Amino acid sequence: MKIQDLCSLVGGTVVCGESRLDDNVEYAFASDLMSDVLTVKIQNFILITGLANIQSIRTAEMSDVPFMLLCRNKEVTQEMINIAKENHMLLVRSPYSMFRCSGILYSAGLKPVY
Amino acid sequence: MHLEYNVEGGDFTRAGYASSQIKKTLKQLNVDATVIKRVVVALYEAEVNIVAHAYRGVIYADINGAGIQLRLADEGPGIADVDMAMKRGFSTASREVREMGFGAGMGLPNISENADNFSIDTIVGKGTTLNIEIKF
Numbered sequence A: 001m002k003i004q005d006l007c008s009l010v011g012g013t014v015v016c017g018e019s020r021l022d023d024n025v026e027y028a029f030a031s032d033l034m035s036d037v038l039t040v041k042i043q044n045f046i047l048i049t050g051l052a053n054i055q056s057i058r059t060a061e062m063s064d065v066p067f068m069l070l071c072r073n074k075e076v077t078q079e080m081i082n083i084a085k086e087n088h089m090l091l092v093r094s095p096y097s098m099f100r101c102s103g104i105l106y107s108a109g110l111k112p113v114y
Numbered sequence B: 001m002h003l004e005y006n007v008e009g010g011d012f013t014r015a016g017y018a019s020s021q022i023k024k025t026l027k028q029l030n031v032d033a034t035v036i037k038r039v040v041v042a043l044y045e046a047e048v049n050i051v052a053h054a055y056r057g058v059i060y061a062d063i064n065g066a067g068i069q070l071r072l073a074d075e076g077p078g079i080a081d082v083d084m085a086m087k088r089g090f091s092t093a094s095r096e097v098r099e100m101g102f103g104a105g106m107g108l109p110n111i112s113e114n115a116d117n118f119s120i121d122t123i124v125g126k127g128t129t130l131n132i133e134i135k136f
């Protein structure tokens, strides 16, 4: 799925990483538990989460996750944006809940990790 | 190559800084991406443990052509029952730690899973030292 299309599907606004809008992503993992995200073995998936803090960005960094979808329009601090930019990550905010985002993207063909 | 980083207990805004720096170094050394991920996932969980459970600590990383040797030595409460702490789901983490996305008792088991060699030395009331080795 093209990131650009994914963004439109969830009514998302890009916070940073616009240059990656043409990238493709095949898998997604949705969680607010970062320890669980860190058990995912594959790279290059999109992290769908309601947890917007330094630790969720760091978790994406350590997991080699280039794309992150923050549900319910969670606030993003400048420090989070700085870490995301440093790692060439794309951050998108959606007004929808994690359930709704996941449902839409699953139906549209994004694959689950497990 | 030898690297050292100080880690402050309770400082969640900086948790992950050392892991991030070591990740950058491994990338520059052209280490395989799946190996880097194993290293930094184990290291990050261990770094978060110092922040979450100890007072302060030092991360030592030794890198050579064969692999990376990590030592995380902290001053803290220590671990009374290591076998129990290693069990998936066991956690004494505070609410603050859980709000950060940790504290589900999955850190130590995941470190063990990603490491080629892993050991814990701990003295109650003094501190804990983790030794993590990952081969390239």
Ligand SMILES: Nc1ncnc2c1ncn2[C@@H]1O[C@H](COP(=O)(O)OP(=O)(O)O)[C@@H](O)[C@H]1O
Pocket: A035, B045, B049, B050, B052, B053, B054, B074, B076, B077, B078, B079, B085, B086, B090, B091, B092, B093, B102, B103, B104, B105, B106, B107, B108, B109, B128
């Ligand atoms: N460096 C440490 N110092 C003291 N206790 C620790 C340390 N690391 C882990 N522990 C203990 O082991 C438990 C399990 O750790 P872990 O598997 O990482 O889960 P979590 O950090 O989510 O609680 C912790 O809750 C804590 O009681």
Ligand SMILES: [Mg+2]
Pocket: B045, B048, B049, B052, B102, B103, B106, B107, B108
């Ligand atoms: Mg932990």
